[in-house]
Amino acid sequence: MAMILDILSWVLLMTGCFFCAVGAIGLLRLPDVYTRLHAAGITDTLGAGLILIGLMIQAGPTLICVKLIMVLALILLTSPASTYALANSAMDHGVQPFVVQQPDPAAEPGAEAEAEASTAAGPEPAEEGADD
Amino acid sequence: MMFAVTTLAILVNMALALIRAAKGPTVFDRILAVNNMGTKTVLLIAVLGFLTGRPDFLDLALVYTLMNFIGMFTVLKFVKFGVFGDPPEDKG
Numbered sequence: 001m002a003m004i005l006d007i008l009s010w011v012l013l014m015t016g017c018f019f020c021a022v023g024a025i026g027l028l029r030l031p032d033v034y035t036r037l038h039a040a041g042i043t044d045t046l047g048a049g050l051i052l053i054g055l056m057i058q059a060g061p062t063l064i065c066v067k068l069i070m071v072l073a074l075i076l077l078t079s080p081a082s083t084y085a086l087a088n089s090a091m092d093h094g095v096q097p098f099v100v101q102q103p104d105p106a107a108e109p110g111a112e113a114e115a116e117a118s119t120a121a122g123p124e125p126a127e128e129g130a131d132d
Numbered sequence: 133m134m135f136a137v138t139t140l141a142i143l144v145n146m147a148l149a150l151i152r153a154a155k156g157p158t159v160f161d162r163i164l165a166v167n168n169m170g171t172k173t174v175l176l177i178a179v180l181g182f183l184t185g186r187p188d189f190l191d192l193a194l195v196y197t198l199m200n201f202i203g204m205f206t207v208l209k210f211v212k213f214g215v216f217g218d219p220p221e222d223k224g
Contacts, residue, residue: 010134017141020172024148027168033160036152040168043145051138051175055182067190071174071197078201082167089208090160 009057016050023047032098033090037083044079048072135183142179146172163207170200 019042026039052072059065146169153165174193181187206216213219 013134013138017138020142020145020175023168024145027152027165028148033158033164036161036164040164043168044171048171048175051142052178055178058182059187064187064190067194068178071178071190071193074194074197074201075171075174078197079171082201082204085205085208086160086164086167089212090158092212093160095158095160 005057009054012050012054012057016047016052016054019043019050020047033095034087034097037087041079041083044075044083048075135179138179139176139183142172142176146176159211163204163211166207167200167204170196170203174200 023039023041023043026042027036030036030039049072052068052075056065056068059068149165149168149172153162153169156162156165174196177189177193177196178187181189209219210216
């Protein structure tokens, strides 16, 4: 039983580390503030959540586990609020989101249908902000 | 062993976030990187307690979470209004 819990804890901790690394690399590599917020959200939710749950399994049903749950709850409560405040503040200051320029369909004759397909599958505002 | 690996991974990620905090073109990048550093500090304190066999530092982790949250709002307010006190009337 203890062996199974140890293995489960290993898996959770390592997956948490992986997501932390994904978030940190995204923080370095992504082009602007808003996309970096998205990367930081991965660290705050998946990374912290998995690592803390792995530690809870190690701690067992003790007071330490309760404290870990409180830390996790606080992180899950505060990180979306601070992400929202940061994005709102950046928008207020006029930081422009990074936008990929769509190729002009008129510039390439013969690529009409392709251009139509790309504009049809273009920006979908419903998906904006669905992450985090 | 597993706590050592986790600690090392978190430290590497903190270094990456620190690079972004140093490089960041706008002030918001820096604030974001510092906030992310704070979250990772909480994780580091929690894991370090288990690594040294004394998981009593979790109270500090709780306090760090709150400090991180309030500190971020304070810095954002300072960036927006330029003062730590009441915001000027015309900008509210």
